[in-house]
Amino acid sequence: TLALAAVIERQSTSTTVYKFSGGGTQAENLAVRPNGQLLVTFMDTNQLWSLDPASKSANKIVTFSGTSSTAGITEVTPDVYAVIAGNYSFQGGNKAGSWGIWKVDMTGSSPKASVVKIIPESGMFNGLTTLDNDTVLIGDGAKGAVYRLSMSTGAYSIVIQDASMTPPASAPVPIGIDGVRYRNGYVYFTNIFKNTFSKVQVDSNGKATGTITQIWTNSTPDDFTITSDGTAYVASSGTIFKVTSDGKAAKIASVASATSCAFGRTEKDKNMLYVTSSSG
Ligand SMILES: *[C@@H]1O[C@H](CO)[C@@H](O)[C@H](O)[C@H]1NC(C)=O
Numbered sequence: 248t249l250a251l252a253a254v255i256e257r258q259s260t261s262t263t264v265y266k267f268s269g270g271g272t273q274a275e276n277l278a279v280r281p282n283g284q285l286l287v288t289f290m291d292t293n294q295l296w297s298l299d300p301a302s303k304s305a306n307k308i309v310t311f312s313g314t315s316s317t318a319g320i321t322e323v324t325p326d327v328y329a330v331i332a333g334n335y336s337f338q339g340g341n342k343a344g345s346w347g348i349w350k351v352d353m354t355g356s357s358p359k360a361s362v363v364k365i366i367p368e369s370g371m372f373n374g375l376t377t378l379d380n381d382t383v384l385i386g387d388g389a390k391g392a393v394y395r396l397s398m399s400t401g402a403y404s405i406v407i408q409d410a411s412m413t414p415p416a417s418a419p420v421p422i423g424i425d426g427v428r429y430r431n432g433y434v435y436f437t438n439i440f441k442n443t444f445s446k447v448q449v450d451s452n453g454k455a456t457g458t459i460t461q462i463w464t465n466s467t468p469d470d471f472t473i474t475s476d477g478t479a480y481v482a483s484s485g486t487i488f489k490v491t492s493d494g495k496a497a498k499i500a501s502v503a504s505a506t507s508c509a510f511g512r513t514e515k516d517k518n519m520l521y522v523t524s525s526s527g
């Protein structure tokens with residue numbers, strides 16, 4: 248029927264762009280540069296890699312010394328990124344207090360990386376998004392909180408903290424709030440082990456001004472990308488779901504162990520969704 252047709256999306260076939268094996272293999276998140284190249288982070292290494300989807304080649308561009316893992320990444324000003332790094336390992340578990348934000352400036356002839364702030368109160372950082380051209384919002388999965396942080400001064404504070412962001416007691420990793428994205432006055436977030444995708448209206452400082460509303464529920468929703476109208480593409484249990492802001496969801500592709508996704512930015516690949524996977 249027409250009503251049904253409206254919510255059925257054509258499923259796309261996913262193909263491998265590149266398989267990581269040289270450094271980390273648990274690709275965790277990505278950002279797409281204005282020139283179309285991808286920047287990829289890893290839970291199992293303190294390295295940032297650049298990947299050219301056109302030539303299918305990749306190389307290590309930054310090592311975040313004194314850390315063992317990288318997580319969320321977001322473009323703050325054109326071709327300048329904030330990146331989460333800290334200590335988590337499968338064997339050693341999470342090191343609270345090790346997590347911080349680094350700045351990676353890609354505007355010059357070679358990448359420039361510097362620490363913005365290591366946050367001693369950090370539980371376990373994972374999701375990261377840009378609020379304005381100096382401010383990022385950081386999801387702390389262990390504390391169930393969102394911090395704001397100034398990239399120029401390193402000043403930070405908690406702006407949202409809620410039970411919908413905490414990990415459940417059964418969580419295998421101390422992560423509740425996982426993916427975090429700001430779009431048009433709202434913070435959208437998943438809670439990976441509470442199986443929720445939610446949103447909350449915020450002011451220009453990132454502070455919640457309304458109540459947190461659950462949009463959708465599905466098994467282990469990880470990170471996601473979101474378009475200007477609030478439509479999300481969520482990596483969840485090896486599937487990419489398109490989820491509208493009123494909670495209508497459709498499967499659009501399968502990618503084993505999908506962790507995050509982002510649209511291409513060049514004329515040629517603007518309708519291509521790039522997906523990271525913890526299997527490399
Ligand atoms: C984090 O891991 C790195 C690399 O293994 C290590 O040098 C550093 O001491 C660790 N930091 C903390 C706070 O555990």
Ligand SMILES: *[C@@H]1O[C@H](CO)[C@@H](O)[C@H](O)[C@H]1NC(C)=O
Binds near residue numbers: 324380381
């Ligand atoms: C950020 O935006 C403000 C106004 O919106 C502008 O004045 C300022 O120059 C911008 N800063 C950077 C680093 O782009």
